[in-house]
Amino acid sequence: MPPGISIGVVGGGAAAVCLIDALARTEGDPGSLTVFEPSPHLWRGRAYQVDSETLRVNATPDDMSVRAGDLGHFERWLETRDRVTGVASGVDRISGARFAPRPQYGEYLEESAYAALGELRRRGWRVDIIGEAVTSAARLPNQVLLRTGPGQSRAFDYVVLSVGGDSPKDVYGLGGTPGFVGDPYPVAGALDDIGENEHVAVIGSGLTAVDIVLSLAARGHQGPVSLLSRRGVLPGVRQRPVHFALRHVTPERIRTTARDRSELAVEDVAAVLRAEFRDAGADLDAVVEEIIRVDLEDPVDRLRRQIEEVDSPQMGMRILQRAVPEAGPDVWPLLREEDKVQILRAHYRTIMSLCCPMPPSSASVLLELVQAGQLEMFSGLLDIVPGEEGGFDVLAADGTEFRADRVISAVNASEGRIPTGALSLVTSLVEARAVARHPHGGLHLARATSRLTSNGRPDPRLYGLGNIAAGALFFTFGIPSLVDRSQDIVHAILEHSSTVEAVRQEATAVAA
Missing domain, CATH: 3.50.50.60 (FAD/NAD(P)-binding domain)
Structure with missing residues (x-):
């Protein structure tokens, strides 16, 4: 990385922690990193703030690691904490799996962020945390200008928008009503x-x-x-964890399937899924039936049945819950538009209820x-x-x-809705035609790099991470997805900055 490279990150929640950890684990010359986060929940976001220990993450520790390639990172953190406190909290009394209290996970995010920032500083990086909201932005010839208030602005070589999600919708206009x-x-x-x-x-x-x-x-x-x-x-109700690896529904297999065509149909994806289920001896029809019957089955009957199936040897639901977050971001951009519309209208919330179980x-x-x-x-x-x-x-x-x-x-904001606090920032970029709204929510971006796009052209200076990618990608908010996208972004920034530096050196040599 060329010396002096500057990166601005808008948003200081869990997504930013994944990004900073990925950056701290790369080699290269030092630069500067600036994180903008106006809320008091730095690194924790809204989901993992200090709160009741009753609240639990809905995934096991191996799905909550912020470190790419190290699924045991969070689990080791928990084990260290257990030795200090003498208590292993969050162990599920039915399945025996561990679902850590969300405030504890917030502690893990904080410690991971500060450890990564410490590593960057040790290597000579300048790190700044700005407790202000970014209100607007402008695309300069080779930089992005971020404004935080009248007369206050900073220019960066690269900017990552990780603005998180919005607060619940007031669907019935009850705001301000006592009670x-x-x-x-x-x-x-x-x-x-x-x-x-x-x-x-x-x-x-x-x-x-x-x-x-x-x-x-x-x-x-x-x-x-x-x-x-x-x-x-x-x-849905999470079944007892079983360790396995996907063999067919993988990003590599999806890209191979799509290599000689401009788009995929649902039938193409179904064929890959059938191969996965066949090799695992799982019943794909049973999973399809589970999806179909969601609106037909009494919710209490469904709850009771799924509790009874916690120890089920059938792998179907476990495969679905692994495949959607891992391969979904690769499948979604390749699907036909009519298939995307059908999935969003008819099946999105059902799939999310099954793939984000309690x-x-x-x-x-x-x-x-x-x-x-x-x-x-x-x-x-x-x-x-x-x-x-x-x-x-x-x-x-x-x-x-x-x-x-x-x-x-408890009504979550529409998936991909730009948070109120980031609306003026996004609007400024849209009006300047630096980015474009996606019809299914969030902003357009390139799958392979997470570069924000306008008129189909990815911008090597602007990136989107997390919910702002909803529409362009599928399943944008889980920690594994954030870790994968963070790796993509850091790699893209490194690659572009190296190319820019090589061109500069060549131009200098020619001029000399």
Whole structure:
């Protein structure tokens, strides 16, 4: 790497940690790294901030390592922590797998970030952390200018946008209404003033909704809890981990399949999947049936059945949960547009519910609450309005009406929606035609390099990491995906900077 190269990173969450760790493990001359993060949750992001230990990551340690090529990095960190504290927290009582508390994972992110920054400084890098939001940007001939306020700007050779996701949507316009919680995190504060006998309605049925229910239960809440959503689809239940490697649904195989054609059809991908399932002795039809029956099966029956299948020897769901995050980013850009539209409209949330499952013990607590009559799940939610005498009136499609004392939003922002805090920055780049919005969300970027594109031309100075790539890629938010994309970005920056330096040296020699 040529001396003096400068990199600006917009966003200081988990994605930035993966990027910085990848950068710290490369060789080359020192440069400068500047990270912009205005929130108080530096390195942790919204998901892993200091909060209740009830909240758990939904993946085992080998899927949570920020270090490329080292799946045991987080697990060793946990083992060290266990020796110090004398407690191994997060061990699932049903499967025996470990799902660490999310605040603990936030500690791991912090320590990993500072260790990587320390390594960069040791090698002579200048590192700056700016606690301000980037409000706009401009593309200069050979740099990108980032502005943080009136008269405040810095120019960088390379810029990576890792702005994270947005806060929950206020679907029913309840913001400001007494008793409404628009953002449940941190739950340690958001749930503090809820009376133990109050009826709590939770909008949503995904992982955030599960967090809220488990947190209420852990606090000894005695009142009824209602999960309200349009479809009533809970996250799937993670089966007991089984170590295996994909043989067919791999980035290399996908690229080979697509080598002689401009795009892939769903049938092409299905053929590769069938080969994977055949070699593993797994039943692909059973997985297809699981996807189809999501909207047909009663959510409680589905929850009970999936808990019973935690120890299933069948590998089908495990293959799906490995294949989607690992090969999804490679498959998605190659698919026909009509297939992408169909998947997003008909199957996206179902696939996400199955590929981002909850720990079995979390599912067990939900079922126990249902059986005790404390937790109910309602699908076909039509409306929620403030009651005339306080509280909220809830109306479901089947005619069910009831009054809730509190309403908590667990509705995740639309995938790929530009976060409110980054909207002015992205808008400035779009208006300057430096980047382009993707019709399925986020920004256009090149799969192989994560370079942001405009009019189909990848920009070697601008990169996107994380949710901002939604639309262009599939499954952008998991740690393994962030690690892979971080490697791509660092490699692309190194390659481009080396090329630029070689051209400069050649020009200097000619001039001499």
